[in-house]
Amino acid sequence: MNAPHTNSPEAAPTSDVRSEEMLLNMGPQHPSTHGVFRVVIRTDGEIVLDSESHVGYLHRCFEKHCESVSFLQSVLYTDRLDYLTSMGNNLAFSMAVERLYPDLKIPERAEHIRVICAELNRIASHLLAIGTYGMDIGAITPFLYCFRDREKILSIFESICGQRLNYNYVRPGGVAYDIDDSMIAAIKDFCGYFRPKAQEYDDLLSNNDIFVRRTANVGVLPKDLAISYGVTGPSLRGSGLKRDLRRDAPYSIYDRFKFDIPVGTGEKGTLGDCYDRYMVRVREMIESLKIVEQAVAQIPDGPFKSEQLKGKLRPPKGESFVRVENSRGELGFYVISDGKDVAARVKCRAPSFHNISLLSDISKGCMIADMVAIIGSLDIVMGEVDR
Amino acid sequence: MDWSTIMWWVMAAVTVIPAVMIVLSKDIVRLAFWLLASLTGVAGLYILLGADFLGFTQVLVYIGGIMVLILFGIMMTNRDAVLMRRGETTGGAMLTGVVIAAATALALLKVVKDTKWKEAAPVEMPATTARVGEALLTDYVLPFELVSVLLLIVLCGAAYIARRRPEET
Amino acid sequence: MTTPYTLVDWVLGDGAGWLARFIGAILVWAVPITGFVSFVGLLSIWLERKISAHIQCRLGPMEVGPHGALQTVADGVKLLAKEDIIPADADRILFAFAPMLAFAGTIVGFAVVPFGPGLIVADLDIGLFYLAAVGSLEAIGVIAAGWASNNKWSLFGSVRAATQVVSYEIPMGLAFVTIAALAGTLSMVGIVEQQQGWIANWFLFRNPFTWVAFIIYYIAALAECKRAPFDLPEAESELVSGFHTEYSGMRFAIFFLAEYAQMYVVSAVAAVLFLGGWYTGIAPLDAAIGGGTAGMVVGAGVIVTKSFLLVCVQMWLRWTLPRIRLDQMMYLCLKVLMPFGMLTLVGSTVWEHFLPSPAIVKDGGGWTGNTVMTGVVVAAIGTVALVAYVRSVIRATPSLRAASNS
Incomplete structure (x- = not known):
C-alpha cells in the first residue's frame, strides 16, 4: 500500500508477474469520465500501461456560433462552456467585448455584483468538484453534503437572475438585473452558514485515511510538466506554483480584496499529487468566501449597468483578449470585431482542455482505480473541453 | 430403494455426467464449470460415506480454492488466442482416447467383479472431525508437519518462478 | 445432533416414508428459509435506503407505504416485469446460470445458521467448517457472471471478486479457528451454548484476543459480502457496475438478493460466534424465559436483532467510507489481517492456557479472574x-x- 506509484515511464511495468495486455475503452459512456470523455487504456491486469484521450463528443461549434449571433446572444452560449461556472464564463466574455470599447466605464456596483457572483459560483463549482471526486473514490455521502450547500448558492442565483445553472447574468456593460437587500442578506447568511461547513468536509473526506491513501502519491504532476502543458487553475496550484490571475494580473476589482492563494504542499504525499489538487479546491472555497464577504460589505449604490452600451452592440473595429481565473483555470476569450453587430472571430482558451491533455503522461503505471482518481482530480468539464 | 441409495445414484450422476462433458466440451470456461459440478458430486459421495469433514474439505479446497484459481487463470489469458480454438481434436486422437478409456473401464470392471466385497451393516457414523483432529496432532503429527513444510516450499518456489528476473526488465 | 429431519419427524411422527420425510423437510425448511431470505432482502434494502438517506441529509423513499416500506416490493415487481436482456455475444447458458449459482451459494449458508434455540436446519458437527467451505460458492457465481457477460468491465469485476473472496477466506478462517479452539467444537449450537449466562461469557469478552478476532472477522466478512469499502468487484465509479454490468431485470434482482442474504448470514455468524447467539447476556432473564416455545421465540428475536444490528453497521460503513484500491485490499489481507489473525489464534490459546475460563458456563456464569x-x-x-x-x-x-x- 505504501509503495508509491511512480509516474516515470520506465517504471511502468512494475509488477513481477505479467498477464495478457488488454485494450480497454473507458468512456464515452462511463460513470467517472465526467461527461462524454473517452480514454483508451492499455492495461496489464489492473495496471495502466498507456492511455490515449479522445475528445470531441460534445463539440457544438461554439466559436463558429459566435460569428453568426450578436454579442449579447453569444453570452448565452458561453454559459454552456463550463456549465458549472457560468458566471465566470459570462464575465470573461463580457470583459472581452467591453475591452473593444476604448473608454467604457463599468459602474462600481456592477463590478461588485460580478465579483460576488463569480466567487459564489466558484464555491458552487468546487463543491461539485469535491463531491464528485469523493464519488470517484467511492465515498457517496460527501457528494450529497456538497449538494446540500451548493443548493443554497443556486437558490441565491435563482433569486438574482431566475436561473440555477446557465445564468446569462453578467453581460457586456454590467449585469442583467440589480440585486436587492434581501439577496444581499441571503448572501451574508450563506457566508455565515458555509464557513463552519468546511470542517465537515475535512471530517468526512479530507482526513479520511482511506481517501488519503487513495489520493496521496497518486497522479503526481510535477511543476515543470504542468507548466509545459499549460495547466492552470487549482491543478497547477496543486503542483505548488502560486499563480492566480486574480492576484497576478488583476481584472475587474480583484485588486481591492484580501485573500490567500492556497497551493499544494505535498502534506500527505508528494507535491502535486491528487490529494494536493483536491485540497487546493477545498481551501479555495474559504478564500472565495473571504472575497464574497468583503465585496458584500463594501458594495456601493449606483447603476448596475453602463449607460454607454445600449441597443445592439456594435463594438468598434479591433481585437481584444481577456483572461480570467475561472474555477478550473485560466479562461481566455479572444474577440475580433470588424465593426459589425456580430464578431468576426472568437477564440476560446478553455482551461479544462489543457488540463486534461496531460492525462496520459501522469497516468502511466497507475491502476485503473487511480486512473479514475486522476481524471477526477483534474476536474474537467467536457462542455468546455469540446466547446 | 432407500434414501441413501437414491442419493448415491444422484451423486454418481452428478460426478460422472459432468466428467463426460469435460471430455466433450470445447469451451474451456464451460469445461471448468463442468469440473466444478463433478467435484461437487465427489464431495457429495464423501458425505454419503460418512466422511463429512473430508467432503467439506473437498468443497473448501477444490471448489472454493482451486476452481476459483483455475477460472482466474483462464480469464487472465488471452481469450482469442487460447480459448477459441475449436475443433482441433482429430479423428485419430478421438479414436485413441476412446480405446484407452474403454480399456481402463474394462480393467476397472474386472477388478470390481473379481473383488470379494464384504457387506457391512449400515452403522450410524460417529463424528469424524474430532477424530481427524486428534489423529493429525498425535499419530500423524510428523507427516502433517512435513506436508506443511512442503507446501511452504512449494509456495516459495512458485513465487520465485513466477517472479520476473531483474535482468529481464 | 439436529438434522433437517428432527423437526420433520416431530411433525410427522415415527415411521414416515423417506419420500414423505424428504418433502416434509422441503416444506419445513427450504420454503420458509427462501421466504425468510426474501424478507431479509426486502427489509435490508429498505433499511439501506433509509439509513443511507438519513446519513446523507435526505429522507429516502417516502411514497409507497409508510416511510416507503413497500418501495422495495414495488421495485421488485418492476424488476420482474422488465425485459430479460442477454447481450448478443454472451455465453447464454452461463449467463443465465450465474445468478442462480450466486444465490444458491448464499442460501446454503443458512443451513447452519441458527434462528433460535432448536431452530436450525442442521446442527452439523462441522458447522463452522461448512460455512467456511460454502462461503466461496457465491464467488463462483460472480465469476461466471463476469465471464459470461463478455464485457471487459464485468471481467475485471469478476477477477477482482475472485481475488478478494479467496484472499479474505484466510483471515476469516483464522477468526473461526480462534473461536473453535476456545469452544472446542465446530457446531454452531455448541458454540452458542458455551456463551450462556452473563454477557461476560460471550466469546467477544472471553479474552482480549477475541476482540481482535471479532474485528478481523467483521472486516473479512465485509470483503466476502463485497460491501464498501471492499466493493471493488462492483466499484461503480471504476468498473461501471462490475460483474453485473450486463444484468438487468430479475437476474440482477437475484444478485442483489444474494448480496443482502449474505450480509445477513455473515452477521448472524458473527452473532453466533462472538455475541452470544440467542442469549440476551443477562443470566436471570434467560433463566426466566426458560426453554420451550417461549425460549424459541425470544431466542429467535434476540439473534435476528443482533444480526440486523450488525447488518446496519455494514450499511453505516458503506455510506461513510471511500473504496480502497486493489493493492490496498491485498495489503490489508496479507500483511495486516493475516498476521494479526495468527497472533490472535496463538494469543488466545496461550491466554486460555494460563488463565483458563473455569466451567462457569452451565450455572449462569460469574465474574472470574x-x-x-x-x-x-x-x-x-x-x-x-x-x-x-x-x-x-x-x-x-x-x-x-x-x-x-x-
Whole structure:
C-alpha cells in the first residue's frame, strides 16, 4: 500500500508477474469520465500501461456560433462552456467585448455584483468538484453534503437572475438585473452558514485515511510538466506554483480584496499529487468566501449597468483578449470585431482542455482505480473541453 | 430403494455426467464449470460415506480454492488466442482416447467383479472431525508437519518462478 | 445432533416414508428459509435506503407505504416485469446460470445458521467448517457472471471478486479457528451454548484476543459480502457496475438478493460466534424465559436483532467510507489481517492456557479472574485508543486546538 506509484515511464511495468495486455475503452459512456470523455487504456491486469484521450463528443461549434449571433446572444452560449461556472464564463466574455470599447466605464456596483457572483459560483463549482471526486473514490455521502450547500448558492442565483445553472447574468456593460437587500442578506447568511461547513468536509473526506491513501502519491504532476502543458487553475496550484490571475494580473476589482492563494504542499504525499489538487479546491472555497464577504460589505449604490452600451452592440473595429481565473483555470476569450453587430472571430482558451491533455503522461503505471482518481482530480468539464 | 441409495445414484450422476462433458466440451470456461459440478458430486459421495469433514474439505479446497484459481487463470489469458480454438481434436486422437478409456473401464470392471466385497451393516457414523483432529496432532503429527513444510516450499518456489528476473526488465 | 429431519419427524411422527420425510423437510425448511431470505432482502434494502438517506441529509423513499416500506416490493415487481436482456455475444447458458449459482451459494449458508434455540436446519458437527467451505460458492457465481457477460468491465469485476473472496477466506478462517479452539467444537449450537449466562461469557469478552478476532472477522466478512469499502468487484465509479454490468431485470434482482442474504448470514455468524447467539447476556432473564416455545421465540428475536444490528453497521460503513484500491485490499489481507489473525489464534490459546475460563458456563456464569483480566486489558486498550482519537480530533480541528492551547 505504501509503495508509491511512480509516474516515470520506465517504471511502468512494475509488477513481477505479467498477464495478457488488454485494450480497454473507458468512456464515452462511463460513470467517472465526467461527461462524454473517452480514454483508451492499455492495461496489464489492473495496471495502466498507456492511455490515449479522445475528445470531441460534445463539440457544438461554439466559436463558429459566435460569428453568426450578436454579442449579447453569444453570452448565452458561453454559459454552456463550463456549465458549472457560468458566471465566470459570462464575465470573461463580457470583459472581452467591453475591452473593444476604448473608454467604457463599468459602474462600481456592477463590478461588485460580478465579483460576488463569480466567487459564489466558484464555491458552487468546487463543491461539485469535491463531491464528485469523493464519488470517484467511492465515498457517496460527501457528494450529497456538497449538494446540500451548493443548493443554497443556486437558490441565491435563482433569486438574482431566475436561473440555477446557465445564468446569462453578467453581460457586456454590467449585469442583467440589480440585486436587492434581501439577496444581499441571503448572501451574508450563506457566508455565515458555509464557513463552519468546511470542517465537515475535512471530517468526512479530507482526513479520511482511506481517501488519503487513495489520493496521496497518486497522479503526481510535477511543476515543470504542468507548466509545459499549460495547466492552470487549482491543478497547477496543486503542483505548488502560486499563480492566480486574480492576484497576478488583476481584472475587474480583484485588486481591492484580501485573500490567500492556497497551493499544494505535498502534506500527505508528494507535491502535486491528487490529494494536493483536491485540497487546493477545498481551501479555495474559504478564500472565495473571504472575497464574497468583503465585496458584500463594501458594495456601493449606483447603476448596475453602463449607460454607454445600449441597443445592439456594435463594438468598434479591433481585437481584444481577456483572461480570467475561472474555477478550473485560466479562461481566455479572444474577440475580433470588424465593426459589425456580430464578431468576426472568437477564440476560446478553455482551461479544462489543457488540463486534461496531460492525462496520459501522469497516468502511466497507475491502476485503473487511480486512473479514475486522476481524471477526477483534474476536474474537467467536457462542455468546455469540446466547446 | 432407500434414501441413501437414491442419493448415491444422484451423486454418481452428478460426478460422472459432468466428467463426460469435460471430455466433450470445447469451451474451456464451460469445461471448468463442468469440473466444478463433478467435484461437487465427489464431495457429495464423501458425505454419503460418512466422511463429512473430508467432503467439506473437498468443497473448501477444490471448489472454493482451486476452481476459483483455475477460472482466474483462464480469464487472465488471452481469450482469442487460447480459448477459441475449436475443433482441433482429430479423428485419430478421438479414436485413441476412446480405446484407452474403454480399456481402463474394462480393467476397472474386472477388478470390481473379481473383488470379494464384504457387506457391512449400515452403522450410524460417529463424528469424524474430532477424530481427524486428534489423529493429525498425535499419530500423524510428523507427516502433517512435513506436508506443511512442503507446501511452504512449494509456495516459495512458485513465487520465485513466477517472479520476473531483474535482468529481464 | 439436529438434522433437517428432527423437526420433520416431530411433525410427522415415527415411521414416515423417506419420500414423505424428504418433502416434509422441503416444506419445513427450504420454503420458509427462501421466504425468510426474501424478507431479509426486502427489509435490508429498505433499511439501506433509509439509513443511507438519513446519513446523507435526505429522507429516502417516502411514497409507497409508510416511510416507503413497500418501495422495495414495488421495485421488485418492476424488476420482474422488465425485459430479460442477454447481450448478443454472451455465453447464454452461463449467463443465465450465474445468478442462480450466486444465490444458491448464499442460501446454503443458512443451513447452519441458527434462528433460535432448536431452530436450525442442521446442527452439523462441522458447522463452522461448512460455512467456511460454502462461503466461496457465491464467488463462483460472480465469476461466471463476469465471464459470461463478455464485457471487459464485468471481467475485471469478476477477477477482482475472485481475488478478494479467496484472499479474505484466510483471515476469516483464522477468526473461526480462534473461536473453535476456545469452544472446542465446530457446531454452531455448541458454540452458542458455551456463551450462556452473563454477557461476560460471550466469546467477544472471553479474552482480549477475541476482540481482535471479532474485528478481523467483521472486516473479512465485509470483503466476502463485497460491501464498501471492499466493493471493488462492483466499484461503480471504476468498473461501471462490475460483474453485473450486463444484468438487468430479475437476474440482477437475484444478485442483489444474494448480496443482502449474505450480509445477513455473515452477521448472524458473527452473532453466533462472538455475541452470544440467542442469549440476551443477562443470566436471570434467560433463566426466566426458560426453554420451550417461549425460549424459541425470544431466542429467535434476540439473534435476528443482533444480526440486523450488525447488518446496519455494514450499511453505516458503506455510506461513510471511500473504496480502497486493489493493492490496498491485498495489503490489508496479507500483511495486516493475516498476521494479526495468527497472533490472535496463538494469543488466545496461550491466554486460555494460563488463565483458563473455569466451567462457569452451565450455572449462569460469574465474574472470574479471567473476566476481570480481560476487562482490565480491554479497558486499558480502549482508553489509550480513545485518548489517541480525541487528540487526533483536537489536532485536526483548528477551533478546538486553539481552545486547548489557551
